Amino acid sequence: MYTVIGRANSRATRVLWMLEELAQDYEHVPAAPQSEGVVSFNPAGKVPVLIEDGTPITDSTAIIQYLADKHGALTFPAGTLDRARQDSLTQFLLDEFDAALWMAARHSFLLPEQLRQSAIKESLIWEFTNSQKTLVNRMGEGPYLMGRDMTVPDIILTHCGIWARVAKFPIHEPRLSDYLTRMTARAPLAKVLAMMG
Structure with a gap:
């Protein structure tokens, strides 16, 4: 299961929406930017952060492109x-x-x-x-x-x-x-x- 850190009224919207489009289960932690729950995963204190298998991924665009590539949806194949x-x-x-x-x-x-x-x-x-x-x-x-x-x-x-x-x-x-x-x-x-x- 994925964990998404960041309030829904931030760029975390993009990640939450992508997961909904992909019909993937996730846990949502609506932490504020610069809060302890964010800084511990992203020293810049920015949201969103996606956690998968204990590994944090930062930057909304990197996250949603990763999810699209992983699940083979909402993207064209790399190298085309x-x-x-x-x-x-x-x-x-x-x-x-x-x-x-x-x-x-x-x-x-x-x-x-x-x-x-x-x-x-x-x-x-x-x-x-x-x-x-x-x-x-x-x-x-x-x-x-x-x-x-x-x-x-x-x-x-x-x-x-x-x-x-x-x-x-x-x-x-x-x-x-x-x-x-x-x-x-x-x-x-x-x-x-x-x-x-």
């Missing part, structure tokens, strides 16, 4: 062109969406107050808006980012979309908005979102 495209999309989302949202969070409540730059959010929203235009041009024709198959980037983008709404980063592209509505209606994700209440 489709996997290269998938990994490229994953990196784009991390660079353009996750990074902007994380920077905004840092300057809103994570950094010491004297180091926060509140004005930075305006430029981050501008970047986030431009990135949506690029993303829409990269989206496949099917219901998911890469076409007919749901893959790791779908989990990352949908989580970023949820995060964006909370952080008041507007979604301007209708195609992206429709996609997020569709994805957030998935039953496995709804189960995870219910953990946040």
Whole structure:
């Protein structure tokens, strides 16, 4: 059985959702970042952490790609062109969406107050808006980012979309908005979102 450490309203959402999609049993420990239960497994104090056979794995993207590879689902096989495209999309989302949202969070409540730059959010929203235009041009024709198959980037983008709404980063592209509505209606994700209440 897997153990997932981290509150559901963090990047742990991605790991919990992946496990639900894969129909895998897991124990959820909703520990806060920097808490003793987190630092003992990840010295950086960041969540999520996945524990398997006593071995901690950190970083949500590394965790969900590992789970997808291990269970042979929600991913294309390594060494294929489709996997290269998938990994490229994953990196784009991390660079353009996750990074902007994380920077905004840092300057809103994570950094010491004297180091926060509140004005930075305006430029981050501008970047986030431009990135949506690029993303829409990269989206496949099917219901998911890469076409007919749901893959790791779908989990990352949908989580970023949820995060964006909370952080008041507007979604301007209708195609992206429709996609997020569709994805957030998935039953496995709804189960995870219910953990946040």
